[in-house]
Amino acid sequence: MGFAKAKERFFSRGLSSVGGSVCSECLGDHGLARLVEDSASELDCDFCGQESETDPIAVPVDDVVSYMEECISREYEDPANSVGWCSEEGGWLGVTVFDTEELLSDELGLELPKDDGGKLLDTLCEGLGGVTRQWVRIDPYGIPPEDVYTWSWDRFSRLVKHDRRFFLIHPMIPRRAPQDPFALPPGVNAGKAVGVGMAEFQVAWPFTELGPGNDEDFLERWLAWFGQASRGQ
Numbered sequence: 001m002g003f004a005k006a007k008e009r010f011f012s013r014g015l016s017s018v019g020g021s022v023c024s025e026c027l028g029d030h031g032l033a034r035l036v037e038d039s040a041s042e043l044d045c046d047f048c049g050q051e052s053e054t055d056p057i058a059v060p061v062d063d064v065v066s067y068m069e070e071c072i073s074r075e076y077e078d079p080a081n082s083v084g085w086c087s088e089e090g091g092w093l094g095v096t097v098f099d100t101e102e103l104l105s106d107e108l109g110l111e112l113p114k115d116d117g118g119k120l121l122d123t124l125c126e127g128l129g130g131v132t133r134q135w136v137r138i139d140p141y142g143i144p145p146e147d148v149y150t151w152s153w154d155r156f157s158r159l160v161k162h163d164r165r166f167f168l169i170h171p172m173i174p175r176r177a178p179q180d181p182f183a184l185p186p187g188v189n190a191g192k193a194v195g196v197g198m199a200e201f202q203v204a205w206p207f208t209e210l211g212p213g214n215d216e217d218f219l220e221r222w223l224a225w226f227g228q229a230s231r232g233q
Contacts, residue, residue, distance in 0.1 A: 010062070013069055014078075014129040020046040021058035026120055028111025035059065035067050047123075048114045065127030072128075072135070076103065079136040095140040100125040103135045167193050170202050 010017070023045035024036040040056035050057060076098075084093035091097075104110040104124065112120050125131050137144065167184045169177055181204035184190040192199035 010066060013066075013073075014133065015062075015065055015069055016127055016129065018061050018065065018123050018127040020061045020123065022047055022061050022064060022120065023050050023058040025050065026112060026114045027064070028113050031071070032064060032067070035064065039063065047120045061123055061127060065124060068124065069128060072103070072108075075138060076135040077138050079134050079140070082138070083136055083140055092136075095136055098135045099131050100128050100133050100135070101131050104128075166204050167201050170198060170200055172198065173200055 021042035021044065022036065024033040024040075026045060026047050027033045027036065036057075036059050039059055042056055042058040042060065043053070044051040045058045046061075079092055079095070079097050083095055083097070085091060086093055098107055101121065104121065110121075110124075115121055167181055167190070169175060184193070184201065189201055193201040193203050
């Protein structure tokens with residue numbers, strides 16, 4: 001891509017050219033610091049004052065801004081693309097909308113270890129389109145990714161606790177279940193299985209204590225069961 005095309009694409013993404021160079025030590029984020037270390041082309045940093053006479057230590061801030069926007073745009077977008085608006089209700093409807101500074105500082109927790117006066121943060125915000133530019137999570141009315149994982153775990157926990165087949169009829173009882181082992185809902189019958197003494201129901205496997213040091217056995221056991229289930233066993 002030629003220089004003119006690259007600049008055209010840069011500005012088409014709502015970015016602004018801010019000038020100046022920044023070193024990796026000014027950027028607390030590992031990915032941003034790695035970007036600087038891998039593509040350093042400048043001998044001085046305009047933010048902490050660090051200089052080098054031989055080896056490049058910094059990159060143009062515009063390069064950092066471009067990389068940041070590429071990463072941010074995987075998770076956030078302009079609220080005008082997906083959020084309802086009602087002036088009578090106060091603006092954007094039902095979601096949290098961030099300006100650029102709120103996004104970087106509060107939502108993403110960007111660390112700038114040498115930016116005591118806020119100069120670098122202001123420059124990055126300006127490069128990303130200014131503090132008035134607004135951002136919202138992509139698919140803001142959908143389920144946040146972190147909630148998907150939480151709900152998936154809750155469903156798995158409920159399945160393991162209440163729906164899996166962990167019970168048998170005691171062999172001294174003269175009847176059999178349609179399948180062994182079988183499931184029992186929480187209640188009196190399940191309580192009989194874990195109670196003291198002989199009862200109509202019993203657990204299919206003995207209880208195994210899970211504590212520090214034996215989590216590897218727990219994981220291996222469940223991975224083996226999942227493997228068997230995937231094969232219909």
